[in-house]
Amino acid sequence: MPVESVYPRLxxxxxxxxxxxxxxxxxxxxxxxxxxxxDVRWALLYPDAYEVGLPNQGVxxxxxxxxxxxxxxxxxxxxVWPDLEALMREHDLPQFTVDAHRPVGAxxxxxxSFSTELGYTNLLTALDLAGIPLHSxxxxxxxxxxxxxxxxxxxxxxxxxxxxxxxxxDPADGTWYPLVIAGGHAAFNxxxxxDFLDGVVLGDGEEAVLAITxxxxxxxxxxxxxxxxxxxxxxxxxxxxxxxxxxDVSYLPDGPIARVAPGRPGIPPVVAKHTVMDxxxxxxxxxxxxxxxxxxxxxxxxxxxxxxxRGCRFCQAGxxxxxVRERSITTIGAMVEKGVAATGFQEVGLLSLSSxxxxxxxxxxxxxxxxxxxxxxxxxxxSTRVDAFNVTLADELSRGGRRSGxxxxxxxxxxxxxxxxxxxxxxxxxxxxxxxAYSSGWRQVKLYFMxxxxxxxxxxxxxxxxxxxxVIQAGRExxxxxxxxxxxxxxxxxxxxxxxxxxxxxxGHEVVDARLRKLGAxxxxxxAYGRAIGFRYHDGxxxxxxxxxxxxxxxxxxxILAAWRDGARFDGWSEYFSYPRWAACADEALxxxxxxxxxxxxxxxxxxxxxxxxxxxxxxxxxxxxxxWQDALSGAAEVEDCRWTxxxxxxVCPSMGTEIQTGPTGERLPAGTRLLPVLGVS
Amino acid sequence: MPGGRPPxxxxxxxxxxxxxxxxxxxxxxxxVGRAFERAVRQAGVPIARSAGxxxxxxxxxxxxxxxxxxxxxxxLTLALTAAQDPERLRxxxxxxxxxxxxxxxxxxxxxxxxxxxxxxxxxxxxLPGVSPEAAVAAAxxxxxxxxxxxxxxxxxxxxRLDARGxxxxxxxxxxxxxxxxxxxxxxxxxxxxxxxxxxxxxxLVALRQIAGLAAASSPxxxxxxxxxxxxxxxxxxxxxxxxxxxxxxxxxxxxxxVPQAQExxxxxxxxxxxxxxxxxxxxxxxxxxxxxxxxxxxxxP
Numbered sequence: 003m004p005v006e007s008v009y010p011r012l013x014x015x016x017x018x019x020x021x022x023x024x025x026x027x028x029x030x031x032x033x034x035x036x037x038x039x040x041d042v043r044w045a046l047l048y049p050d051a052y053e054v055g056l057p058n059q060g061v062x063x064x065x066x067x068x069x070x071x072x073x074x075x076x077x078x079x080x081x082v083w084p085d086l087e088a089l090m091r092e093h094d095l096p097q098f099t100v101d102a103h104r105p106v107g108a109x110x111x112x113x114x115s116f117s118t119e120l121g122y123t124n125l126l127t128a129l130d131l132a133g134i135p136l137h138s139x140x141x142x143x144x145x146x147x148x149x150x151x152x153x154x155x156x157x158x159x160x161x162x163x164x165x166x167x168x169x170x171x172d173p174a175d176g177t178w179y180p181l182v183i184a185g186g187h188a189a190f191n192x193x194x195x196x197d198f199l200d201g202v203v204l205g206d207g208e209e210a211v212l213a214i215t216x217x218x219x220x221x222x223x224x225x226x227x228x229x230x231x232x233x234x235x236x237x238x239x240x241x242x243x244x245x246x247x248x249x250d251v252s253y254l255p256d257g258p259i260a261r262v263a264p265g266r267p268g269i270p271p272v273v274a275k276h277t278v279m280d281x282x283x284x285x286x287x288x289x290x291x292x293x294x295x296x297x298x299x300x301x302x303x304x305x306x307x308x309x310x311x312r313g314c315r316f317c318q319a320g321x322x323x324x325x326v327r328e329r330s331i332t333t334i335g336a337m338v339e340k341g342v343a344a345t346g347f348q349e350v351g352l353l354s355l356s357s358x359x360x361x362x363x364x365x366x367x368x369x370x371x372x373x374x375x376x377x378x379x380x381x382x383x384x385s386t387r388v389d390a391f392n393v394t395l396a397d398e399l400s401r402g403g404r405r406s407g408x409x410x411x412x413x414x415x416x417x418x419x420x421x422x423x424x425x426x427x428x429x430x431x432x433x434x435x436x437x438x439a440y441s442s443g444w445r446q447v448k449l450y451f452m453x454x455x456x457x458x459x460x461x462x463x464x465x466x467x468x469x470x471x472x473v474i475q476a477g478r479e480x481x482x483x484x485x486x487x488x489x490x491x492x493x494x495x496x497x498x499x500x501x502x503x504x505x506x507x508x509x510g511h512e513v514v515d516a517r518l519r520k521l522g523a524x525x526x527x528x529x530a531y532g533r534a535i536g537f538r539y540h541d542g543x544x545x546x547x548x549x550x551x552x553x554x555x556x557x558x559x560x561x562i563l564a565a566w567r568d569g570a571r572f573d574g575w576s577e578y579f580s581y582p583r584w585a586a587c588a589d590e591a592l593x594x595x596x597x598x599x600x601x602x603x604x605x606x607x608x609x610x611x612x613x614x615x616x617x618x619x620x621x622x623x624x625x626x627x628x629x630x631w632q633d634a635l636s637g638a639a640e641v642e643d644c645r646w647t648x649x650x651x652x653x654v655c656p657s658m659g660t661e662i663q664t665g666p667t668g669e670r671l672p673a674g675t676r677l678l679p680v681l682g683v684s
Numbered sequence: 685m686p687g688g689r690p691p692x693x694x695x696x697x698x699x700x701x702x703x704x705x706x707x708x709x710x711x712x713x714x715x716v717g718r719a720f721e722r723a724v725r726q727a728g729v730p731i732a733r734s735a736g737x738x739x740x741x742x743x744x745x746x747x748x749x750x751x752x753x754x755x756x757x758x759x760l761t762l763a764l765t766a767a768q769d770p771e772r773l774r775x776x777x778x779x780x781x782x783x784x785x786x787x788x789x790x791x792x793x794x795x796x797x798x799x800x801x802x803x804x805x806x807x808x809x810x811l812p813g814v815s816p817e818a819a820v821a822a823a824x825x826x827x828x829x830x831x832x833x834x835x836x837x838x839x840x841x842x843x844r845l846d847a848r849g850x851x852x853x854x855x856x857x858x859x860x861x862x863x864x865x866x867x868x869x870x871x872x873x874x875x876x877x878x879x880x881x882x883x884x885x886x887x888l889v890a891l892r893q894i895a896g897l898a899a900a901s902s903p904x905x906x907x908x909x910x911x912x913x914x915x916x917x918x919x920x921x922x923x924x925x926x927x928x929x930x931x932x933x934x935x936x937x938x939x940x941x942v943p944q945a946q947e948x949x950x951x952x953x954x955x956x957x958x959x960x961x962x963x964x965x966x967x968x969x970x971x972x973x974x975x976x977x978x979x980x981x982x983x984x985p
Contacts, residue, residue, distance in 0.1 A: 009707075014812075016710055017752045017902035023715055026707035030722075030782050292722060294708070294715050294782055346722030346780060378725075378739060 005037050008095055009103040015089045023295040024052035025086065027100035030292040031344060033069045033076075034102045040075040041222060042215045044068055045099055045109040045180065049116065049124035050574065052080040052100070057299040059353070060115045060186055062287040064207050074215055077101035077109075078291075081124040082131070084571055084578075090131055097131035106132040110218055112180040113211065114199075116188035119551035120544070120574035122195050125184075126566040129198065134179045136563070138200045138247055141179040142230050181233070183214070183243070190275075190322050191499040191615040194551050194558035196246035200230075201237060204244060204618055205275030205322070206308070208284050213241045235268070244273040244618060251556055251614075257596040259555060259612040274619045275322070277660045281308060282333045289344040301349035301382070302341040306334055306366065307664075310355035311652075313641040315424050315634050316413070316452065318498035319355055322620045324654040326645060327663040331362045331369070335671040338370060342379060349380040357383045358392045359645070361665035367398045369671035375401065388412055388427045393438040407446035408439050415451055415466035418637070422457055424630075426640050429469065433476050436488075440477035446487045447473060452495040453517055454509030454542070456634065463517040466490055467524035474534045489536035490525065492518065494545030498552055500620045502630035504613065507606035508549045511542030511581075518542070543581035547573065549603040550588065555614035558602065560591035621660075623653030691739060692765040694732040697795035698773065700762060701788045704748075704755045708784030713748035716785060720760065723780035729773060732763040746798035746910075750883065755907040756788070757805075759798050804852065804876050805910040806919040807884045811869040813900025819856040819869030822895035827854055832890035836883075843880050847890035850875050850882035852913060874913060 009026075016022035037043070046065055048055030055061065061078060068076035077099035082090065089095075096105040106112060106128065114125055126136055135141050184192055185203040192202045203210045214237060221233045228235065237243040250265040264271055278284055290302065307328040310320040329337075338350050352366065360366060370381055381399040386392045388410045396408055412427050414420040420427055436447050451466055470488050477486040494514045497506045518539045525537050550558060564587035572578040588599040607613065609628055616624075630641065644650060645664060655661055704711060711719070721741055724731050733739035742763035749755045774790040781787065811819060826832065832848035854873040871891075875882055884905045891897040909919040 014901045022710040022752065023712065026710050028707050028782050028784055030780070292782075294711050294719055294785075296715065296718070300718075343726070346724075346726030348721075348725060378733065 005104045005108045007103040008098045008105060011093065011095055012098065012103060015086065015093060015095070018089060019086045020083060021053070021295065024080070025082070025100060026294075027103070029294060030346075031289045032078075032101055032291050033065070035069065035075040037075065037102075037104070040073050042074050042111075042219050043109045044074070044076040044111045044113055044211070044215075045079050045104075045106045046076055047079045047081075047106070047112060047114045047125070047128055049081050049114060049121035049128060051083060051572070052293075053295060053297045055080045056291065056293045056295075056297045057303070058115060058117065059287070059303060059305065060117075060207060062290045063284075064113065064115075064211050065291070066286050066288065067208055067284075068211055068215065071212070071215065073219070077104060079106055079128065081121075081128060081572070087127060087131065087571075095131075096133055097128050107134055107180065109180045110178075110222075111214065112182045113207075114182065114184045114186075114189075116184055116186040118574055119188045119194075119548055120579075121188070122551055122562050123566045123570040123573055125195065125198060126563070127571060129182065132180075134182065137197050138182065139197070141182075141200065178230075181218075181230075185210075187319060187322065188552075190318070190618065190620060191552065191554075192244070192246065192618075193251075193556050193614040194554040194562060196556050197559045199246055200234060202244040202246070202273075202618075203276060204242070204273060204620070206278040207276070208278050208286070210241065210243075210276045214243065217241060238269055242274055242276060245269075246556075249617065253557075255596065257601060259614060261612065262614075262617045272617050272619050274658065275621065277658050278308075279327060279660060279663065281305070281327050281329045281663075285333060285337050288337065288340055290341065292345045292347070299351070300347065301351045301380075302338065302345055302347040303351040303353045304334055304337045304341065305329065305353045306357055306360050306363075307354045310359070311644045311662075312356055312359070313424050313630075313643065314413070315422075315502040315630060316455065316495060316498070317355075318501050321501050321622060323355070324621065324652065325660050325662045326359075328360055328665055330665060330667050330669065331366050331671065332667070332669045334366055335369065335373070339373075348378060349382060350374075351382050351384055353384060356387060358387055358389065358395055359643075362667065363395060365670060367395050371398050371401045372673065373671060386410055388432050388435050390435050390438045393435060393442060393444070396439075396444075397442050405443040405445065407448055408444050409448040409450065410435065411450035412469070413450065413452050414455060414462065415464070415469060416462040419455060419458060419462040419465075421637055421640065422634050423452075423455060424634070424641050429472070432469065433472055436473045437476045437480045440486055441480045445485065446489065447477070448489045448491055449473070451490065451492040453492050453521075453539075454495040454514045454545070456497075456503060456506045458509065458517075460517055460520060463521050464524050466492070466521055467527075470525060470535050471528065471531055474531055484534075487534055487536060489538060490521075491538045492521070493540040494542045496545050496548045496552055499613070499615045500622060500627075502627050502634060504553065504627070505607040505609070505611075505631055508546065508603045509542075510604050511546050514542030514545065541576075544573070544576070544579050546599070546603050547579075547581065547584045550584075550599060553614070554602050557592065557595055557597065561588045564591040619657070621652075621654035621658045623651065623657075626650075626652050691733050691735050694742065694763040694765065694795070696764045696767040697793045698762045698764065698768070698770060698790050699793035700760050700774075700777070700790050702758050702760070703786045703788055704753075704758060704784065705786060706754075706784045708782065709749075709754035710752055711785065712751045713745070716748060716758075717743070717745060719781055719785055720777075723777050724762070726780040727773070727776035729762065729768070729777070730764050730766040732765050744798060746802050747877075747881070749905075749907050752902075753884070753905045753907065757907055757909045757911075759802065759910070761793055761795060761798060763795065799877070801912075802877060802910045803912050804874050804919055806872070806874045806908050808906045808908050809871045809873070809884055809888065810904040811871065811897070811899040812903070814869040814897060816856065816869045818895075818897060819871055822891050822897040823854045823856040823871060825895045826851070826887075826891055829894055832887075832894060834886050834889040834893065836886060836889075838880065845880060845882055845886055847882050847886045850878050851887060852876060854887075872908075874919060877910075 016025060046061050048058050048061050065076050065078060068074050078101060079097060079099045096107055098105055129136050181200045183201040183203060184199050185207050189202050190204060192199060217236050217240065221236065234245045238245040238248055248264055248266060248269045249262055251262050252260040254260045307326055309323040309326040311324060311326055312320060314320055342350060383395060383399060386409055412420065412432055413425045414423055417428060439447055453463055470490050473488045478484065497503045497508050522537055525535050565584050568583055568587055570583060585599060592598050641650060645662060704716065720743060724741055732742040734742065744761045746759040748758060770790040770792060774787050778787040829848050831846045833844055834847050835842050835844050852874040854871060856869055856871045873887065888903060911919050913919055
């Protein structure tokens with residue numbers, strides 16, 4: 003049965019909302035497939051505004067991987083701003099995809115990509131607008147698993163809503179709701195949203211979405227054996243899909259988890275992450291969508307490698323994406339050439355967690371700069387380590403362009419602090435690096451720091467002020483100019499699951515804010531530096547809620563639901579975030595439990611505590627993580643990078659059956675200017 | 685080298701007529717500009733660039749319609765460093781642009797400023813839920829007024845405008861509405877470009893103030909032509925300054941139905957009574973896509 007576009011009903015509402023262009027689709031390289039010509043259909047949700055979600059690499063990759071398959075259709079959907087949400091509710095319009103404006107409730111699978119925990123409430127808005135029951139237990143349809151029906155009324159979701167979607171009918175149950183499957187870095191501890199999800203993919207999605215697609219197709223063709231439950235069982239046992247409702251969680255009287263265990267036979271007790279090897283075989287995105295609307299990143303991004311083993315203890319991304327898997331220089335060159343030609347973007351980003359660490363970054367930078375010289379194509383390296391070598395690289399990439407600003411991330415203000423987080427940068431390194439930068443024509447240096455790190459004192463944060471002054475001094479001496487600048491940018495640290503700091507007590511927002519105030523005063527105290535030093539900071543309160551959502555267990559789901567019902571939306575946006583709302587909802591929803599907001603955030607965990615994500619396996623050895631945490635506290639020796647020192651047994655490669663994949667390959671890109679296609683001269 | 689090499693000289697200017705149709709009416713003028721910059725790169729157009737550290741492509745835009753307003757008659761000029769066949773370039777640009785930002789015609793041009801050649805716009809406004817009779821009566825009242833002051837919030841604060849003074853002609857008649865909700869009123873009007881600009885929405889505010897005319901939902905507004913108001917009553921692109929030496933002749937665009945010209949008085953003024961006929965016989969199903977004008981109807985050299 004064809005599914006009708008809701009666009010005719012949406013269009014009259016668009017003149018009344020902000021940024022209507024975000025809702026109309028029709029972008030270059032977007033894909034609209036025939037509904038009836040496909041049998042497995044994915045809606046891909048990025049739970050934030052279009053301007054943030056569109057450039058997301060994860061969604062762009064999966065969109066292309068899925069749409070390349072015959073018989074498979076993938077469309078994108080994003081969070082609607084509250085002005086449109088209100089109008090959609092008033093006019094009974096469901097959550098829609100931007101590609102063909104089909105109702106999200108009509109799809110087989112709703113894949114949700116979480117980059118940040120602050121997107122959890124936006125998931126609930128999208129589900130509710132789609133007419134999908136908020137709780138996975140309520141999605142079985144009528145007359146199945148009567149035990150699951152108890153909670154049906156508590157969510158207030160519009161159960162009739164699915165009818166307006168014109169969805170496939172599940173022959174047994176009458177109504178089919180999409181499988182709601184989450185992925186992305188912020189789904190590595192999905193327990194706070196476990197009640198709202200049918201499944202979770204841990205790790206890389208490329209192969210996982212294809213495996214899930216195959217199982218969904220088989221199940222539909224076989225007449226949907228076992229209904230929704232049957233499909234989820236297959237996915238849990240054969241595709242490494244974590245299905246939260248197949249696991250029972252019990253708690254100790256004083257709060258911590260007693261046990262997490264499968265509640266039925268055949269379900270694996272531990273779910274391992276997915277790792278895609280040989281990234282040269284997965285050249286996505288090759289034709290990324292080019293937005294008409296203005297978005298946060300307007301460039302062709304190529305991931306030059308995945309994973310990072312620098313070992314920064316605060317960094318969840320570096321811990322959960324191991325091992326390092328490089329793309330070869332020739333693949334990178336080919337992807338850039340095709341990507342620029344397919345999009346018309348004039349900037350190319352060489353993405354990764356630490357791009358200068360690619361084994362052939364010198365050659366990549368030089369050859370791409372040569373190939374694109376005089377084509378007005380900008381090349382950028384978004385993440386730069388504190389290292390003079392990085393300045394040389396940036397010089398090469400900015401050949402012919404303006405040298406405006408370079409960003410470095412020392413993260414900790416004092417040398418002691420940097421040792422705790424295993425970010426081994428000395429003050430000398432930093433001064434040498436910025437001196438090189440200012441000398442080669444860069445006018446502005448931005449320095450990133452965190453506040454509230456484990457063991458941090460006021461002195462560690464105030465050391466940032468001294469550092470910033472030395473940076474300016476070095477720049478003035480190196481250039482003889484007064485117009486150089488240094489901006490200090492600092493945010494609150496949030497301990498994350500699957501990192502050595504997962505046991506740490508988070509620093510309270512009062513302490514963080516007080517330290518930031520002192521730092522601001524110190525930075526402004528010396529008129530000799532006046533406007534040469536800029537200061538940007540984030541308030542401490544949102545970090546506390548991010549902390550609650552990052553390390554929470556299933557009981558936090560009630561807090562999220564309460565905050566969402568109270569109006570929480572777009573919590574990553576300061577104009578929408580409300581700390582008092584979240585604090586009040588946490589009090590209310592956790593009333594009667596032995597736990598509260600502080601228990602989840604500022605409390606330090608001990609070694610024996612069962613952590614909510616212990617049954618979700620990123621490959622990291624529990625004992626290694628604990629020892630690294632102890633080493634951080636004791637100031638023991640630094641952890642080197644296993645790419646150029648012997649393996650230190652973090653546990654990932656043996657447990658996941660993976661290995662480091664790095665060059666050098668010795669290859670080079672073809673010489674000469676890479677001309678864009680040129681029209682014939684008349 | 686940063687700023688070291690002088691930019692290549694311009695050898696050809698091309699005047700591009702494009703439309704903003706369907707879903708793309710929700711694109712802002714800035715959105716359209718970015719789309720053209722990318723399309724120019726993707727199509728490999730040898731665009732001239734400004735000098736300096738971050739050279740900008742030399743694309744000059746005439747004032748665009750605001751977000752949500754469709755158009756069949758937007759203009760920009762491209763400065764090129766190598767001469768191009770206009771029709772090949774039109775096709776290449778159109779392919780690289782999203783559907784709905786459609787290149788109607790490309791022809792050689794002098795490169796003179798656009799806004800000085802574009803003096804008036806002809807607008808078509810569909811008013812859902814308004815009866816044709818009410819629209820005719822309102823238009824008559826509006827045209828009989830000496831002035832119609834409206835206020836609009838702009839970046840510079842509240843501006844007070846005389847909506848009546850800028851309107852040269854106004855014509856109302858019934859037509860099937862875009863959303864098939866039945867017949868609704870259509871107003872067609874020619875409005876002078878003024879500073880500050882009087883937009884169709886200002887005229888609609890005036891119609892509400894003067895005659896209580898209010899649409900049930902957002903009116904659909906389309907710019908169907910802009911340029912100068914000719915003796916024949918047609919709006920077409922203005923006469924450019926002296927053409928650059930060596931410029932070729934414009935390539936004809938495909939023939940398209942042309943609205944009946946006689947429905948517009950040649951020199952409409954406040955004293956003229958509005959017309960109440962139904963002069964527009966457009967293809968059903970394309971309510972926002974007024975027919976492109978054939979080039980021979982335009983005031984071009």
